Every structure is written in structure tokens, then in C-alpha cells.
Amino acid sequence: PPRRVWAQWTHRQHFIEVETQKQRFQQLVHQMTELCWEKCMDKPGPKLDSRAEACFVNCVERFIDTSQFILNRLEQTQKSKPVFSESLSD
Secondary structure (H helix, E strand, C coil), X not given: CHHHHHHHHHHHHHHHHHHHHHHHHHHHHHHHHHHHHHHHCCCCCCCCXXXXXXXXXXXXXXXXXXXXXXXXXXXXXXXXXXXXXXXXCC
């Protein structure tokens, strides 16, 4: 039974991680949609004009580039942090 409990626990942890990633992705899409809509959509109509379409494409690409840049910087910062494994009595 201990192995079964461990397997259930790891399965739940994996499920939670996947659901958290889905939620983060949905938040990112929502932010991108809101930002680009405000920036590019002057007057909603039945069809996108070429200027609005180009604006949306550029906005989405810049949003993705910026998000990737921030993630890379955070990752670099995390890697460069010293691990606090030394005892406080040293």
C-alpha cells in the first residue's frame, strides 16, 4: 500500500501541475487578447482591415517575444542564485 499511496500522490501532483499550466496559459491568452484589442481595434466592424490585422499580428508577436524574454531572465536569475544549503551555524 505505501507504493500505491505514493503513486496516487505523484499522480495528483502531476495533475495539479498540468492544470496550473493550463490556467497560466489561459491567463496569458486573456492578457494578450485584452492588450492587443485595446491597441489595435479602433472601431469594430464586420471585417478586419489590413491595418488592424497587421497591428494584431505585430502585437501578438511582440507580446510573445516579451513574455519569452521575461521568462528567460527569471530563469537566469534563479540559476544564478546561490542555493541556501549551508547551515546558519557556519
